[in-house]
Amino acid sequence: MSELLQQTVSGLTTGLVYAALALAIALVFQGTGTLNFAQGEFATLAAFVSFALSTAGLSWWLIVPVLVVLAFVFGAGVERLLVRPVEGNGPLALLTVTAALLLGTNAVVALIWGTDVRSMPSPFGDAVHHVGPLTFTAQALGGGALVLTAMVLCGAIFRFTPLGLRLRAVADNPDSARLLGISTGLMLAVGWGIAAAVGAVAGLVAAPTLGLSPELMTNALLLALAAVTLGGFSSRLGAVVGGLLIGVLSNLASRYVPGIGGDLQLVVPFAVIFLVLLVRPQGLFGRPSAVRA
Amino acid sequence: MNHFPCDLTHSTLPAVTQAISPDRSANDSGGGAPPALVARGVGLSFAGLRALDDLAFEIPAGGTSAVIGPNGAGKTTLFNCISGLYGYEGELTLHGRPLGRLRPHQRARRGISRTFQTPALLDVESALQNVALGAVAHSRVGVVNSMLSTRRRRREERETLERAYALLQRLGIAALASRPVAGLAHGDRRRVEVARALLSSPSLLMLDEPAAGLGAEEAQDLLAEVEAYAGSDTTVLLVEHDVALVMSVARRVVVLDSGRLLAIGTPDEVRADPRVVEAYLGAEDADGPAPERLHASTGDAL
Numbered sequence: 310m311s312e313l314l315q316q317t318v319s320g321l322t323t324g325l326v327y328a329a330l331a332l333a334i335a336l337v338f339q340g341t342g343t344l345n346f347a348q349g350e351f352a353t354l355a356a357f358v359s360f361a362l363s364t365a366g367l368s369w370w371l372i373v374p375v376l377v378v379l380a381f382v383f384g385a386g387v388e389r390l391l392v393r394p395v396e397g398n399g400p401l402a403l404l405t406v407t408a409a410l411l412l413g414t415n416a417v418v419a420l421i422w423g424t425d426v427r428s429m430p431s432p433f434g435d436a437v438h439h440v441g442p443l444t445f446t447a448q449a450l451g452g453g454a455l456v457l458t459a460m461v462l463c464g465a466i467f468r469f470t471p472l473g474l475r476l477r478a479v480a481d482n483p484d485s486a487r488l489l490g491i492s493t494g495l496m497l498a499v500g501w502g503i504a505a506a507v508g509a510v511a512g513l514v515a516a517p518t519l520g521l522s523p524e525l526m527t528n529a530l531l532l533a534l535a536a537v538t539l540g541g542f543s544s545r546l547g548a549v550v551g552g553l554l555i556g557v558l559s560n561l562a563s564r565y566v567p568g569i570g571g572d573l574q575l576v577v578p579f580a581v582i583f584l585v586l587l588v589r590p591q592g593l594f595g596r597p598s599a600v601r602a
Numbered sequence: 603m604n605h606f607p608c609d610l611t612h613s614t615l616p617a618v619t620q621a622i623s624p625d626r627s628a629n630d631s632g633g634g635a636p637p638a639l640v641a642r643g644v645g646l647s648f649a650g651l652r653a654l655d656d657l658a659f660e661i662p663a664g665g666t667s668a669v670i671g672p673n674g675a676g677k678t679t680l681f682n683c684i685s686g687l688y689g690y691e692g693e694l695t696l697h698g699r700p701l702g703r704l705r706p707h708q709r710a711r712r713g714i715s716r717t718f719q720t721p722a723l724l725d726v727e728s729a730l731q732n733v734a735l736g737a738v739a740h741s742r743v744g745v746v747n748s749m750l751s752t753r754r755r756r757r758e759e760r761e762t763l764e765r766a767y768a769l770l771q772r773l774g775i776a777a778l779a780s781r782p783v784a785g786l787a788h789g790d791r792r793r794v795e796v797a798r799a800l801l802s803s804p805s806l807l808m809l810d811e812p813a814a815g816l817g818a819e820e821a822q823d824l825l826a827e828v829e830a831y832a833g834s835d836t837t838v839l840l841v842e843h844d845v846a847l848v849m850s851v852a853r854r855v856v857v858l859d860s861g862r863l864l865a866i867g868t869p870d871e872v873r874a875d876p877r878v879v880e881a882y883l884g885a886e887d888a889d890g891p892a893p894e895r896l897h898a899s900t901g902d903a904l
Contacts (some may be wrong), residue, residue, distance in 0.1 A: 471741070471759065472748035478724055478735055485722035488685050490710035490739025490802065499745060 316564050317557055322449040323518075324556020325456040328513035328549040330526065330533035331540065332460055333504035335548035338537070339393065339480035340500035343403035347410035349530030350510030351387075351505050353523060354414055355380050357422050359513050360429055360521055367433035373455070376513060378508045384505025385498040390499070393494065417525045431517040452514035457512040460549055463503055467545065467560035476500055528575060532559065535578030538585050541595020550594065555581065612796035636698035638663040638806055639684065643692035646683060646861075653679045654690065654861045661839060661854060663697065664864030666829055668840040668848040671858035672881075678719065680858070682806050685709055685716050688903040697805060702897040710739045719814060729775065729794045732783055733766035738802030744850035762801075769797040772831060774822070788815040796828060806837050813844045825851050847872065857881070 316517050330348060339346040345351075355376055362372045387410065395402045433451030437444060467582045469474035478486040479496040487493050512526060519525055532555050540551025559577045569576060638644070639661040646654040647850060655675045661667045669677045683690040694701045696712060697701070704712065715736070716892035723732045743755045750816055770776045773793045778786060799807055813821035821844065829838060842848045848855060849869040857865040857878050865875045872878050 466749055470749050471738075471743055471755065472745055474731065474735060475725075475738060477727070480722045482722045484687055484706075485718065487687070487706035488710055488714075488716055489735050489798070490707050490741075492707045494649075496746070577722075 310406075311556075313561075315443055318445075320560030322453045322556070323554055323560065324536075324553040325335035325453050325533045326458075326511045326552075326587035327514045327536050327555050328552025329456045329460055329507050329514075330529055330551070331536035331548040331552040332421070332463065332545055333511070334506040334533055334537045335540075335542055335545055336463075336500050336504040336507070339545075340476070340497045341388075342402065343400055343407060344429055344534075345501075345504070346404070346407045346530070347414055348504065349526030350411050350414035351380070351532070352508040352515070353386065353525040354383075354418055354527075355505075355509030356429070356512035356514075356516040356521060356525055359509075360422075363430070365397060366555070371511070372432075373513070376509050377459075378507035380505040381437045383502075387504035388498045388501035389494075408470070415523050415587070422521075422523075424523055426574050429516040429521040432513075448514075448517050454458055456514050459507050461516050463507050466496070466503065466543065472499070472549055519589075531575060532556075532578050535581045537592075538541040538582045539592055541592025543596050544592065546592035547592050547594030551592070575585070613901060616896060621852040632794060635663050637661055638667075638697060639839070641692065642695075644680070644683060644694060645691040646688055652861050654683065657692070657857050657858075657861075657863050659839060659866050660855070661865060663837055664834045665853040666825065666840060667854040667856070668842055668852040669856045669858060670848055671847060671864070672893075674860065675858040676861040678810055679861075680687040680840060681716060681810055684806075685714055685807065700813050707739075710802065713803075714808070715739075715799040715802045715804035715806070716808035717792075717795045717799050717810055717812065719811045721788075721796045723783045723795060723798075726782055728780050729770060729783050729786065729790075730766050730779040732794050733769055733797045733801055734762045736798035737762040737765070739802045766797070766801055769801055769831070770794075771809060773797050773827060789820060792816065793824065796824065800828065800831055804832075804836055806839060807832060807842075808839045810841045810855055811843060812840065813842055818844070818847070820854040821847055822850070 318472045330352060333348050333352075336343060337343070358379065359372050359376050362375065363369070367375070391410065392403065392406055395406055413416065413496065422541060431446075431448040431451075433447040436447040440444075465473075465477060475486070475491045476496055476499065477490065478491055478492050479500075483493050486496070501507065511529070516525060519529075533552065536551035536555040537548045538551070539554060540549070541545025542548075553579060557576050558581065562577045585592060637660040641657050641659050644654055644657040645652070652700055655681070669680060671677050679688065682688040684694060684701075686701070686704060686709045689703075692705065695710075696714065701709060701711070701712070724735070737758075741758065743752075743758055747755050767776060767779055770779050773796065775790050775793050775797075778790055783791055786794065792812065796809065809825075809828070812828075814823060816824065825838075825840075825847070832838060833844070840848060840852065850868055855865075855867065855869055855872045856863065857872060857875075863879055865872050865878045867875070875886075
């Protein structure tokens with residue numbers, strides 16, 4: 310029983326990374342109506358930048374806010390310079406751009422830092438804590454807290470600030486929002502910026518556990534896509550809950566389902582995506598889309 | 603029911619644009635003030651289909667004016683051009699200032715506000731929050747301030763919510779202030795959207811079929827309340843199928859058909875225009891003399 314509990318809790322801590330990435334994907338989808346396939350690569354780039362800043366001697370207390378600001382500016386800049394020019398050319402053009410961003414960002418990271426897997430020290434140390442029958446690494450606790458804080462802050466901005474109300478208005482009905490005087494272009498850039506910042510925190514937290522390489526977030530992106538499908542693309546809360554559920558499901562399946570193990574863990578997200586699309590396409594928390602005939 | 607015959611041919615339409623009397627427009631505007639809206643040669647095509655063709659008209663400042671016409675006449679397309687959702691040929695001028703290529707949010711900040719045929723609200727938000735969104739156009743709180751709990755932001759937020767609540771009270775739906783709009787009846791959603799449009803203190807308020815889904819009396823009351831609240835600084839422009847309602851409230855009526863200007867004038871002038879009479883009631887399925895039938899269909903307004 311205690312092992313099951315341990316596996317569940319471990320799944321939740323890894324699930325937080327998927328949740329943050331899923332949240333970032335959902336934010337972009339709600340604003341732009343497209344999947345940003347490069348969201349994982351943005352997070353990988355952020356992890357490498359934090360590694361570079363750490364190597365340069367910057368304290369972790371400074372790295373986190375600097376990284377968040379840099380990621381925000383990067384995300385907003387990508388929207389403004391690369392996404393917006395093709396926005397009017399339909400969803401396929403947008404998907405192509407995000408796929409190109411995935412490949413391009415991956416190539417740039419590999420070009421600058423190489424393709425070898427590097428070890429990245431945990432900002433939270435190597436200590437191990439015991440709480441009753443459960444064991445936590447400092448990285449899991451600190452990283453989990455950091456990701457959770459980023460998601461709560463993001464949620465608070467959306468829920469409780471005038472900026473959030475404008476972002477929600479643009480996500481819900483861009484035309485109506487424009488006519489209210491909201492600059493949808495600015496709001497989309499801000500949305501991409503916030504998404505990149507949340508993803509950056511996910512990359513920063515994932516790197517010490519998974520090892521720093523250009524492929525850092527490749528699997529995490531697939532799991533995040535499953536999470537956002539499960540939770541619902543139209544729901545930020547759904548994306549987070551989906552991420553946590555996917556983390557737990559993957560962990561439990563690799564431990565208890567014969568034949569899956571660590572190598573076949575990615576079967577779980579694919580199975581989840583397939584089942585959700587079959588049974589409840591809008592996801593657990595999503596709203597079914599209605600198209601006026 | 604569509605009173606417009608579908609087979610009305612363009613060849614029968616005179617060049618109404620040339621018939622607009624600048625003198626009359628100036629008089630309508632009153633006191634030498636520029637008209638609220640001037641259209642000069644406004645046109646738009648969709649994939650070769652002429653949706654609007656060389657429209658030229660003036661809407662006097664203040665009071666209520668209306669755009670009428672059959673389905674496909676281009677009424678909502680015209681609204682979309684005025685609000686900047688569609689690009690167009692020609693020129694639109696708001697209170698003497700050309701709108702040029704201003705984008706929709708910039709036009710909103712210039713004072714243009716509108717509602718939709720189907721109310722476009724944030725379904726998961728409360729009625730109060732939806733109305734509060736109307737204040738965005740003139741908000742002085744920027745992106746950074748709006749993320750922080752600054753004194754300016756708090757003050758503006760409080761004032762906006764107070765104004766939004768007062769508007770809901772005025773439109774008789776204050777009891778719904780905290781309810782998500784998704785669950786509201788169509789008429790209440792319509793009122794919320796109108797309240798949102800009013801909150802921005804627009805100089806041109808465009809209402810797209812405000813009477814749809816409302817009873818005749820409800821619609822009259824809503825429009826009377828809108829005009830009373832908006833005051834003389836706001837010009838209300840309606841797109842409306844309910845001709846009787848239009849004739850009872852509008853100061854000037856623009857009649858469109860297949861994207862072209864069919865007639866323009868006061869309700870009496872439009873009602874007396876044989877082209878409008880023919881367009882509205884047609885000749886072939888007439889049971890009696892057309893003018894009498896048009897008079898009857900707008901009888902409530904007389």
